[in-house]
Every structure is written in structure tokens, then in C-alpha cells.
Amino acid sequence: MAAQTAVWRDQLTAAERAELGRGAGTLAHPRPDILVVGGGIVGVATAAACQQAGIGSVLLIESGRLGAGATGGAAGLLTPEIHEWSDPEPFVDLARTSLERWGELERSWPGGVGLVELDWLGLAPDPDDLAPHQRPAVEWLDSEQVANLVPGLARPMAGALIRAQARVNPLRSLVRLASVVPHISTGTPAVSVTIRAGRIVSVTTTAGQISPGAVVFATGMPPVLDGLPLHLPASQVKGHLLATEPTAMRLPGTVAPVATQLEDGRLLVGGTFDVGDETPKLRAEVIEGILEGLYAALPPLRGLRAAYEWFCFRPRHPDGRPVIDRVPGLDNAWLTSGHFRTGILMAPITAEILTGWIADGQPPREAAAWSAGRFADHRAGDH
Ligand SMILES: Cc1cc2nc3c(=O)[nH]c(=O)nc-3n(C[C@H](O)[C@H](O)[C@H](O)COP(=O)(O)OP(=O)(O)OC[C@H]3O[C@@H](n4cnc5c(N)ncnc54)[C@H](O)[C@@H]3O)c2cc1C
Numbered sequence: 167m168a169a170q171t172a173v174w175r176d177q178l179t180a181a182e183r184a185e186l187g188r189g190a191g192t193l194a195h196p197r198p199d200i201l202v203v204g205g206g207i208v209g210v211a212t213a214a215a216c217q218q219a220g221i222g223s224v225l226l227i228e229s230g231r232l233g234a235g236a237t238g239g240a241a242g243l244l245t246p247e248i249h250e251w252s253d254p255e256p257f258v259d260l261a262r263t264s265l266e267r268w269g270e271l272e273r274s275w276p277g278g279v280g281l282v283e284l285d286w287l288g289l290a291p292d293p294d295d296l297a298p299h300q301r302p303a304v305e306w307l308d309s310e311q312v313a314n315l316v317p318g319l320a321r322p323m324a325g326a327l328i329r330a331q332a333r334v335n336p337l338r339s340l341v342r343l344a345s346v347v348p349h350i351s352t353g354t355p356a357v358s359v360t361i362r363a364g365r366i367v368s369v370t371t372t373a374g375q376i377s378p379g380a381v382v383f384a385t386g387m388p389p390v391l392d393g394l395p396l397h398l399p400a401s402q403v404k405g406h407l408l409a410t411e412p413t414a415m416r417l418p419g420t421v422a423p424v425a426t427q428l429e430d431g432r433l434l435v436g437g438t439f440d441v442g443d444e445t446p447k448l449r450a451e452v453i454e455g456i457l458e459g460l461y462a463a464l465p466p467l468r469g470l471r472a473a474y475e476w477f478c479f480r481p482r483h484p485d486g487r488p489v490i491d492r493v494p495g496l497d498n499a500w501l502t503s504g505h506f507r508t509g510i511l512m513a514p515i516t517a518e519i520l521t522g523w524i525a526d527g528q529p530p531r532e533a534a535a536w537s538a539g540r541f542a543d544h545r546a547g548d549h
Pocket residue numbers: 203204205206207208209227228229230231232233234235236237238239240241242243244354355356357384385386387403404405406407437438477478479480481502503504505506507508509510511512
């Protein structure tokens with residue numbers, strides 16, 4: 167029977183797994199210069215970037231274990247170029263820059279951050295399906311070229327090939343980034359804040375009170391804390407994924423929408439958008455549907471079983487794009503939320519924007535498009 171957890175944790179070393187629960191229930195450093203609330207990839211990347219920038223002491227707190235939210239269940243694909251087909255230019259620019267930052271982290275970080283370069287091949291029965299939106303980064307392959315790369319396809323398919331994209335095991339990258347964050351308290355939810363004269367003066371957690379110089383909320387969904395006057399529209403979009411047993415079949419990186427091959431020969435399949443399903447429960451019929459889709463595209467794989475099956479929830483604002491902003495009405499608090507389907511990709515650039523803003527007191531140029539103010543319903547500064 168398949169494990170009902172993401173494949174990522176089992177790919178970590180014992181030491182890396184232990185790191186996910188660092189500082190459980192204790193407050194190591196109650197007067198940090200910078201407090202990061204939320205231990206997903208975005209919070210950890212931000213805490214690491216603040217630490218690396220030397221802008222003060224850093225404490226990160228997380229309700230559960232590190233990566234317990236969307237991060238631990240994500241597919242981990244870092245594929246900015248495909249967003250040319252679906253997202254506006256500032257978003258694609260941000261995504262491209264963030265992939266560059268992932269590359270820089272991989273080269274500069276002790277032991278790397280676990281980045282794996284891969285090619286993305288999108289299949290289309292008729293090349294005209296994609297052709298009207300031709301992009302410079304895309305190489306167009308006819309069905310013979312595609313068949314050479316992906317033998318066993320059920321029917322001839324043309325393809326769009328984008329080279330030099332990447333993927334990560336999101337938990338491995340998170341652990342590597344966390345290694346430079348000096349103070350981490352897991353099992354420590356923030357429950358309320360006290361605000362005086364437009365500043366957060368204290369954050370109350372289940373393990374005690376913190377008096378931070380600055381606060382970054384990186385809570386996936388917008389933060390909901392007693393005393394915090396912030397109301398951003400957001401919802402969650404559930405997605406199911408599975409990883410198969412190892413197979414001898416070799417795929418060239420990601421073959422969309424079919425599968426991505428992992429190091430040990432397993433295939434990562436799925437990433438459904440189960441709109442309207444808010445139940446925190448694995449649905450066997452959705453997993454079955456993902457497997458059937460795999461077998462239908464690649465009949466030689468029929469019979470290959472799922473070894474891991476899981477779901478997670480993507481945090482989403484109404485326009486599907488993130489907020490990266492100062493908390494409206496507060497001088498010393500920032501937030502980032504709603505990274506929807508690209509939070510792993512966007513983590514380094516989000517961290518860079520927030521770190522630069524905290525350090526300089528001025529919003530970096532790239533921040534303008536991601537303001538909380540674009541949603542009319544935040545009641546800023548109601549305190
Ligand atoms: C099926 C699926 C596939 C995906 N595939 C990809 C992909 O291929 N590439 C990609 O880039 N993205 C992908 N994503 C999206 C990605 O998972 C998210 O955008 C990303 O993980 C968001 O990271 P985050 O750090 O903002 O949020 P989270 O990972 O949710 O982290 C937020 C953390 O804050 C903690 N928290 C919340 N409130 C508090 C509090 N009050 N006190 C303390 N801690 C708190 C939570 O426990 C949580 O751990 C996918 C998502 C899904 C569901």
C-alpha cells in the first residue's frame with residue numbers, strides 16, 4: 167500500500183529530518199531584530215536572507231514543523247518560462263529572476279540547496295494548440311522528435327521544449343536554507359500581536375512573548391492573529407500528487423502534463439486543481455484518476471503503482487498572484503502570502519525583496535506589483 171505522505175521527507179537524511187523540528191516548543195531568542203512568522207519555504211528563505219544580509223538577529227517561528235504547509239507537499243518545479251503562456255510580464259520577470267537566484271544559491275550555499283536542472287517538455291496533440299503563443303525560449307518539436315525523447319507515448323504528439331528549468335525537493339532546499347538561521351522555534355504558533363503607535367511591539371506565541379524589532383509574516387495564507395488589522399481575500403486550492411515506484415523508463419525531465427522523473431527513477435505525477443474540495447482528506451478517486459491519466463499517456467507504464475500519495479493546499483489571492491508588501495498601516499511589519507502554485511519558485515526573490523525593504527526602509531522597485539492594496543477589502547490601519 168502506498169504511503170499517504172509526500173515523497174520528499176523520505177529522501178532526506180536523518181539529520182535533515184531532525185532539522186524540520188528544530189527548537190520544538192521553546193523560544194530561543196525572544197528579542198530578535200527580525201521575527202519571521204511561518205516556516206514554509208518563503209519564511210525560511212526570508213529568514214536566511216535576513217541573516218546573510220547581516221541586518222540583525224533573526225528568529226523564525228513555525229506552528230508545526232518546518233515545511234508543514236504547502237511547501238512540504240509541492241511538486242517543487244521551478245519553471246518560470248511556462249508562465250509566459252498564462253501570466254503577465256511582471257510575474258514572469260519575477261519568476262525568471264527567482265530561478266536565477268535559485269541558481270546563485272545552489273552555487274554559493276555550503277553543500278548547495280538541492281537544485282536539479284531539467285528540461286520541460288510540453289506535449290500537444292496538435293502544435294497549433296501552442297503555436298499562436300510562440301516564445302523565444304521554446305523549441306518546437308515535431309512528433310518524431312518527441313517520440314525519440316519519450317518512447318511509448320499512446321499517440322503522436324508535437325511538443326514545446328524549454329531547456330534549463332529546474333526542480334527541487336522542497337523540504338531539502340528548506341532544510342539547507344534553514345541551516346544558516348540561528349534561531350528557529352517549531353511547534354510555536356503566533357496567536358496575537360500588540361500594536362502601539364503603528365508598530366508591532368510584541369507577538370504572543372504559545373511558548374511565550376516575543377518583542378521583535380521587525381516582523382515578517384510568511385504564513386502561506388494571509389496571517390490571522392488577534393490584534394492584527396489585516397483582511398486580505400484569499401482561499402486555498404487543494405491539489406493531489408503521487409510518486410510512483412521506481413521505473414526503468416527514462417523521461418527527459420518534466421513531460422507535461424504527464425510526469426516528472428525524480429532521482430531514483432520514480433515518477434512524480436499530478437498536481438490536480440480540486441477546486442471546491444476543502445476537506446483535509448486524501449481522495450482515492452483523484453489518485454486513481456491521476457494514475458489512469460499516466461497509463462493513458464504512456465501505456466507501457468500500466469501497472470506501475472503509486473508508492474506515495476498526498477495532497478496539499480495552495481494559498482491563493484483572487485488574482486492568483488502573491489502579496490509582498492509592508493503590512494498596511496504598520497511601520498515595522500511585512501507580509502507575503504498567496505504564492506499559489508509558484509511559491510517554491512518565488513521564494514528567493516520574495517526573500518530578497520523583503521530583506522532589501524527591511525534593510526533600506528524603502529520598497530524595492532520589484533515590489534510595486536505585489537501590494538496588498540490591490541485588494542480593496544484590507545482595512546489598513548484600523549487600529
Ligand atoms: C499540489 C501542489 C503542487 C505545487 N507545485 C509547485 C511547484 O511545482 N512549484 C512551485 O513553485 N510551487 C508549487 N506549489 C505551490 C507551493 O507549494 C506554495 O506556493 C508554497 O509552498 C508556499 O510557501 P509558503 O512558505 O508561502 O507557505 P507554506 O508552505 O504554507 O508555509 C507557511 C507556514 O506558516 C505556518 N504558519 C501559519 N500561521 C502561523 C502562525 N500563526 N504562527 C506560526 N506559523 C504559522 C504554517 O504552519 C506553514 O508551515 C504547489 C502546491 C501544491 C498544493
